[in-house]
Every structure is written in C-alpha cells, then in structure tokens.
Amino acid sequence: MAHVYNDPVDFKDDMVEGFLSAYSRYVERVPGASAVMRRGGPQRGKVSVIIGGGSGHYPAFCGTVGPGLADGAVIGDIFTSPSAEQAYRAGRALEGGAGVLFSFGNYAGDVLNFAAASERLTAEGIDCRTVLVTDDVASAPLAEQHKRRGVVGDFVVFKVAGAAADRGDPLDRVEALARKANAATVSFGVAFDGCTFPGRDQPLFSVQPGFMDVGLGIHGEPGIRTVAWMPARELAGILLEPLLAEKPAGAVRAAVILNGLGATKYEELFVLWQTLAGLFIEAGIEPVLPEVGEIVTSLDMAGCSLTLTWLDPELEELWSAPADTPAFRRGSMGAPRSFATEGLSDSPATAGDTEPSPAAAAPPVGEPSRAAARTARLALRAMLETVTAAADELGRIDAVAGDGDHGVGMVRGLRAATSAADDAGQAGAKGVLQAAGAAWADKAGGTSGVLWGAILTAAGAVLGDQ
Amino acid sequence: MAHVYNDPVDFKDDMVEGFLSAYSRYVERVPGASAVMRRGGPQRGKVSVIIGGGSGHYPAFCGTVGPGLADGAVIGDIFTSPSAEQAYRAGRALEGGAGVLFSFGNYAGDVLNFAAASERLTAEGIDCRTVLVTDDVASAPLAEQHKRRGVVGDFVVFKVAGAAADRGDPLDRVEALARKANAATVSFGVAFDGCTFPGRDQPLFSVQPGFMDVGLGIHGEPGIRTVAWMPARELAGILLEPLLAEKPAGAVRAAVILNGLGATKYEELFVLWQTLAGLFIEAGIEPVLPEVGEIVTSLDMAGCSLTLTWLDPELEELWSAPADTPAFRRGSMGAPRSFATEGLSDSPATAGDTEPSPAAAAPPVGEPSRAAARTARLALRAMLETVTAAADELGRIDAVAGDGDHGVGMVRGLRAATSAADDAGQAGAKGVLQAAGAAWADKAGGTSGVLWGAILTAAGAVLGDQ
Numbered sequence: 001m002a003h004v005y006n007d008p009v010d011f012k013d014d015m016v017e018g019f020l021s022a023y024s025r026y027v028e029r030v031p032g033a034s035a036v037m038r039r040g041g042p043q044r045g046k047v048s049v050i051i052g053g054g055s056g057h058y059p060a061f062c063g064t065v066g067p068g069l070a071d072g073a074v075i076g077d078i079f080t081s082p083s084a085e086q087a088y089r090a091g092r093a094l095e096g097g098a099g100v101l102f103s104f105g106n107y108a109g110d111v112l113n114f115a116a117a118s119e120r121l122t123a124e125g126i127d128c129r130t131v132l133v134t135d136d137v138a139s140a141p142l143a144e145q146h147k148r149r150g151v152v153g154d155f156v157v158f159k160v161a162g163a164a165a166d167r168g169d170p171l172d173r174v175e176a177l178a179r180k181a182n183a184a185t186v187s188f189g190v191a192f193d194g195c196t197f198p199g200r201d202q203p204l205f206s207v208q209p210g211f212m213d214v215g216l217g218i219h220g221e222p223g224i225r226t227v228a229w230m231p232a233r234e235l236a237g238i239l240l241e242p243l244l245a246e247k248p249a250g251a252v253r254a255a256v257i258l259n260g261l262g263a264t265k266y267e268e269l270f271v272l273w274q275t276l277a278g279l280f281i282e283a284g285i286e287p288v289l290p291e292v293g294e295i296v297t298s299l300d301m302a303g304c305s306l307t308l309t310w311l312d313p314e315l316e317e318l319w320s321a322p323a324d325t326p327a328f329r330r331g332s333m334g335a336p337r338s339f340a341t342e343g344l345s346d347s348p349a350t351a352g353d354t355e356p357s358p359a360a361a362a363p364p365v366g367e368p369s370r371a372a373a374r375t376a377r378l379a380l381r382a383m384l385e386t387v388t389a390a391a392d393e394l395g396r397i398d399a400v401a402g403d404g405d406h407g408v409g410m411v412r413g414l415r416a417a418t419s420a421a422d423d424a425g426q427a428g429a430k431g432v433l434q435a436a437g438a439a440w441a442d443k444a445g446g447t448s449g450v451l452w453g454a455i456l457t458a459a460g461a462v463l464g465d466q
Numbered sequence: 467m468a469h470v471y472n473d474p475v476d477f478k479d480d481m482v483e484g485f486l487s488a489y490s491r492y493v494e495r496v497p498g499a500s501a502v503m504r505r506g507g508p509q510r511g512k513v514s515v516i517i518g519g520g521s522g523h524y525p526a527f528c529g530t531v532g533p534g535l536a537d538g539a540v541i542g543d544i545f546t547s548p549s550a551e552q553a554y555r556a557g558r559a560l561e562g563g564a565g566v567l568f569s570f571g572n573y574a575g576d577v578l579n580f581a582a583a584s585e586r587l588t589a590e591g592i593d594c595r596t597v598l599v600t601d602d603v604a605s606a607p608l609a610e611q612h613k614r615r616g617v618v619g620d621f622v623v624f625k626v627a628g629a630a631a632d633r634g635d636p637l638d639r640v641e642a643l644a645r646k647a648n649a650a651t652v653s654f655g656v657a658f659d660g661c662t663f664p665g666r667d668q669p670l671f672s673v674q675p676g677f678m679d680v681g682l683g684i685h686g687e688p689g690i691r692t693v694a695w696m697p698a699r700e701l702a703g704i705l706l707e708p709l710l711a712e713k714p715a716g717a718v719r720a721a722v723i724l725n726g727l728g729a730t731k732y733e734e735l736f737v738l739w740q741t742l743a744g745l746f747i748e749a750g751i752e753p754v755l756p757e758v759g760e761i762v763t764s765l766d767m768a769g770c771s772l773t774l775t776w777l778d779p780e781l782e783e784l785w786s787a788p789a790d791t792p793a794f795r796r797g798s799m800g801a802p803r804s805f806a807t808e809g810l811s812d813s814p815a816t817a818g819d820t821e822p823s824p825a826a827a828a829p830p831v832g833e834p835s836r837a838a839a840r841t842a843r844l845a846l847r848a849m850l851e852t853v854t855a856a857a858d859e860l861g862r863i864d865a866v867a868g869d870g871d872h873g874v875g876m877v878r879g880l881r882a883a884t885s886a887a888d889d890a891g892q893a894g895a896k897g898v899l900q901a902a903g904a905a906w907a908d909k910a911g912g913t914s915g916v917l918w919g920a921i922l923t924a925a926g927a928v929l930g931d932q
Contacts, residue, residue, distance in 0.1 A: 002733075006699050006737065014736075018743070022756050022758045023756075058736075232471055270481045271472065293793070304470065329796070
C-alpha cells in the first residue's frame, strides 16, 4: 500500500509538482494544464507526440517525455484518464506547425477524452491524429485486436513515434509507423497481488495467496484464469506461449520488455529471464536491446508482464534510436536537430496562444431560466450529497468490473460541478449547466467525467437561457 | 513478498544468469566467479573499480557496471556478502595493471571477505585499495562516522570513483576521491513495512501498521525510533533534518537521491519531493542532477531514503560525468578512452591468468591424521544435522539483530563443507579441514562464512597431515 502522501485528493497534483521540480532539467509544465512537456516547449516544424493516461503507472507516462521520445504527457488522476480539456490544452500548447499525434492505451475514458480534444484541435485547424495502443492479448482475441487494452506496448509505440518525429518525419509517416509498431506488439501478464490507492487501507483487488491471476490488467481488470503458483521456469512459458501464438511467419528479431508492476522486483525478473532466454532461442527469436525493469507500473501491484514487438529494419532503427528522458535513457542524443522554421503557415496553433477566445456577448437571461438554474443548482447539490454518501459502495461495485475509482471520481466531479454552478452567478439554466458540465469533465476526468460533462452541457443547450 | 523464483537456494545464481543474458550488451561473467564485469573485460592501464555486496538491492550492485561507473561487481546471496574467494577472483580477472579499488558498504561480512581478498591480491603483487561507504547517519553518530553503515551513498561513491578511473586517474587519486565522496555523503531513511526472502512467507521484519520505523537499515537493521504515520509534508522534514545537522559550513550544491526501497513507488517519491524542493531552498541547498527512483532497493521493502553529497567543483564534475550501465545512464559516453598499454610491467595480474598455481607436492599423509580426518568428517556431518534442525530458530534470532539469514547461511556453508570434506578422499586432517573451510567460506559468504572458513583452516593447520 502507499505510505507517502498528503491529502489523497491532491495526490496527483502533488506528484506532478514534485516530478516537475525534480526533473526540471528535462521537463516543464504545459501552462495552465495538468500536463508536462519537454523543457523549452515545442519545436517549430516538428510533429509533436503527446501521450497520456491516468497516473499510478510511472515511468508511464510523464517519465518518458524528452528527446527521442514524447514531446508531452497529459496526466490524469490515479488510474483515471485526463480530461478532454487538459488534452486539448496540451495539444494547443505543443503543436509546432507540423501536427500532433495523440497516442495512449485503449481505455474508454482515454478514448472519449482524447477524441473530444482532437475534435476541438481539428476544428481550430490543427492536424491531429490518434493511435491507440492495443497490445494486451489477454483482453481480446486476435480477430478483435482493436478491442485490446494497451499495457507495456504503450512504451514501444511511443518510442517508435517519438524517434520518427525527432528525425523529422511528417505526421502521416509518424502516424503510420506508430500504427505499424502497435500492430507488431503483443503483451501478456500475470498478477500475484493487488495494489492499493493512496489513503486506502484495502487493496483495489486481491489474488488468493498461493495463486496467480493470469492475464490481469494494469488497473486490476479481471484476468482470464486463476492458477496455482508455479516456479519461474514454468511461469516463463505461461507468459511467452500466447505471444508466440501470434508470431508472424518469418519474424526473428524482437524488442523485448520484461516489466515489473511495482512490488515484483528486478532480481525476480532476472530469474524469469534466465528461462525466457532459452525459450527465445528455441522459438528462433533474437531479443533486440531488451529491457528488464519497471516501464509501466500499477502502483504497488505484484506481478509482471512480457512484451514483444516483431521488428523489421524500419522499426528496429526507431526502437534502437537514442532517447533521453527522466526515466529512460538510451545511447547519445547528440545535438538537437534543427527543424525548418520557414515555409510554415502561421497556423492558429502558435505556441503560447493557448487561451480559447471568449464567447461573443450573449443575449440577456430570462427570469424563467434563472429559476430553472436555481433548480439545477439544488439538483446538483442533492446529487453531491447522495453520491458522497454512496461513494464507498460505488467504489466497491466498480472494483469488481473496473478500477474501483467510480465513487471518488463522481464526488470529485460533483464537487467541481456544484462549485462552478455557484460561481456562475446570475446565469440562466444553460450557463449554469454548461459551467457545471465543463468543470465536471475537467476535474473528474475518466469515462464518467466526460459523459456527465456532455449530459449537463447538452441539457443546458436544450433548456437555453430564456 | 517475492513470487518469481525456482528453488530459493538457487535464487542468486538464477538471477545472475538472467541478468547476464538480458544485459549481455553491457556485461559478461568474470570467468569462474559469481561476479560480472564490463563486456570485454578490463582495460590495460586503467584502475579497476570493483564493487559488491549481497543481492536483493538491484540496481545495486551489478546493475551499475559499465562505462563511467564500476568495472565489475561481486555478487553475494541475498543480503549476504560475497565470499573472499569470489572477490579475489574478480580482483585477479579485472586488474589491468593500474591497480584495483574495492568499494562497498560498511558491513561486517563484506569487510571481512573483501579484506581477505585484498590481502591475497596484495601478496600477489596487485596494488589493491579499499574504500568503505559509511553514509547512514542513523547507524552511528558523526564522531563515529567510520562505524556507519553504507546505504544509497554507495552509488555516489561508486559513481565518483568510476568516473575518475575512466578519465585515467591513477589509483592514489581514485582512492582519495572516493574517500572524499564518502566523507561528503549522508543518508537517512524510513521504513513502512518489511521485506520477504524468496520462498519465505513471513517477512524478515515488520512495522506496525500506522507507524513508521525511522532510521531502519536496508537489511531490516533496527531503526532509532518508531513514530506514528505522518503526511508526506512532515516526513520530508524528518528525512532532511538529520542531514542538515551535518551540513558543512558553506556547502550549497549537493547531489541528491530520493530512493525507493522497493514497494514505495515513484509517484509517492515525487509527492515527497514536492515538499523537499521547498526545504532545499530554505536551507540554501541547490540539488545537482537529482535522481528520484530506485537506486538501492531492499527486495520489496516499503520505505524510502534521502541521500545528499556536498559537492565541490571536483566532486560535481565526477557526479555529472556520463555513464552507461544496465540500470543507470547519464549523458553521452562518446568513444571509449584509450589507455596506455606501454610501459606497464608484465605484472602477475594479466587478465585470463586467473587460476592460482597448484600447491607444491605435499608429503605423504600419516595414518593418525587420516583417523583425525575421519573424526573431522563425522563432526562436520553432526554439525550439519544439528544446524539444519535449528535453522529456523537461528534465522529467527538473527532477524532480531541482523538480517535473518544466519540459519540459511550456516546450512549452505555446512553442506559445502561436508561435501568438500568427503571429496578430499585420502587427505589427512589438515587437507580435509582446509578443503572444508575453503568451501564453507566460498559458498556461504557473509560474516559466518568467512569466520568458519578461517576457523576450520586454522584448526587444520595446527593438526597438520601427520
């Protein structure tokens, strides 16, 4: 369980502040956003690779921002996607005239929020593409690869995209290479014990002592089977076998990551590698620059996973390219490449111009709408009280199906929504509900945040201000 | 607890095999030894920095072998010093004509075993120096700094020595700089929960839930006080205050490491850094290239520690120098420096010539000594049976005062000793006891290994073969 925190509600913000301070030689904050970027901000004329997702997975995601890897990372609460507003702000701030690639693991909350951000950026004239990572073979069959979750494959896809962008590839090419890396990447994992949110004393889930949960996800999503503990030499086969089942004909060279989830330590991973090394030889696989360590963690979860990316010469060059970030360094970056600054149109995405323009002056608000706004405020307050009282139960239910944060997330969103509704002063129903919806989506993040934000905003639009 | 292992007795050997395989681009085995060295072995004319200690602390120690850091690492069993024989073999194999620096944390077992190795190397004409790391302020007062344990300060001292050796400094200078780095380095830590040896289901020690053990050592050595849990913003002061108490007048710039012990994860460390950053400013300290992460772990122990090294320009240059190792990389190494290969005497330490010369033909063994040898074999076997039956109790007692491995270590040593005594065939008392002593010291490692090895060897010398 976590032991080092202040108010658990502030955990993510405290963490981001500390990260920015400790690694100021690499990163700085995206102004006004829960996001970090390479020190010095975007490079004009270079594609910007923006990654993200919930926190609790360090080095993923902010730990791999730097030359040769990502340009920025949007940071959500623990195991919770960042909001569309934060992703949008990161996209605006980091666009350097050559377009933006969003890349992240395939989870409903991230998909919804980054899609909303992408729509806004596209509407403002920024070329914005998205590559979902779908490497976890335990989460869907090969025929439904697009439904798979993203786990440690995230890192390989980000590495490939980041290296391509840094050598000057255009957006079409960076996107295509990231898709190719994702299609070539497979992962499979096991868990031995659960993880615990800061401030909680009960784990999000648990694994029966003496057993292991095969295929369990990085947020505790249920695995595909529970089996008795087995020695490392047998576990190695359990991890590799489902990946070999999808080995393309003729594939020989592979990027390999043996990843610890938090409490399963390096020495254990090396014991496992001892057997894996022999299995790779038997299977005709040549590991290329393998990494054994913690690349994508899940708080203090006990468990590990194996990731393979089948390399062709193009992917191998990008996997092998130098990188220099807080948590991952490879080779020598040399002097930063200069990007063309001429011939680029003066796009609307000039760095620094990150504030949306104010809305045109609205017509006066009618008294019936003011009355409806008061009702909306009371309704939000009643929701907050009800949901606060039920927060533990909502968390318990969510822990069965998901990551157990639904109670906390709803309370965080409703607090922000009621506060924004109160601050909206003499606004009508539309003004109050849209302010509440925007605040909910922004502060809560996750799937419920973006959905409730959209519900309130839509209801406000129907009711109007008259 | 550990979940990934085969036979716990083989854990270290399995781990070393896996490490060598996964990171073969960095390291290779020291021939015939439980030790690793930079790929390609020693460089002629360069001082060799050899580090070591028990395992269970990765990245310490083998994870930091590579250009800019150590030349080799001797690897003991979990929380157990490597044997003198292994340290000797590493010294022989890695000496490149410019001498050897042994450096390791100040623990009785390591001190005894490396000292025995150093004596043998010196007797064979190799210039061998030793720098103990003594940074843990919780373990002795400043006036008895030489009695302090070595914890994360190990890494800083190794980094400084490694950088000095790689730029071509002679042994006197490398030794002096390592001593200076050690004198300038202070660490202090806390633990929230114990760690568990592979194959055990009970932790080595435990911390009462809701409390933290302040000053606890990296092998579970008792701390200086137990206090109630406190928020990160208060914990930051607890960690920094005893280090500030030893701040030299005028010290401003400091290397800083905020280290996680295994289960206390990165996000928690960043939350702690948020407060530390402000405290550094208040105290007039400027962190130089700080590292927040896992540098010296203790299996899956929950806890963290803070390390400061007061930097002058000389130490800062070495702390900042590039390094490229499996677990720690900084900057760009560039092409490896060439060292002089002329003018060096053809010392007895030529790499590859690692086998000690066979003993001169011995006089025949007398029958009384053969009878004594049979008694010695029976005595060893009785010891093995007695100690095996008492192994759990020996471990329990040792867990109160030390690291809980005394039962396991004694059994490992006695098994090796009885086996070697049996293999000694028609030897007399001296031959049998010296074979048993050498095997015990080599296979058991630790303090008890080197002491029992010395006892049996000395008894054999007194009894003789007649």
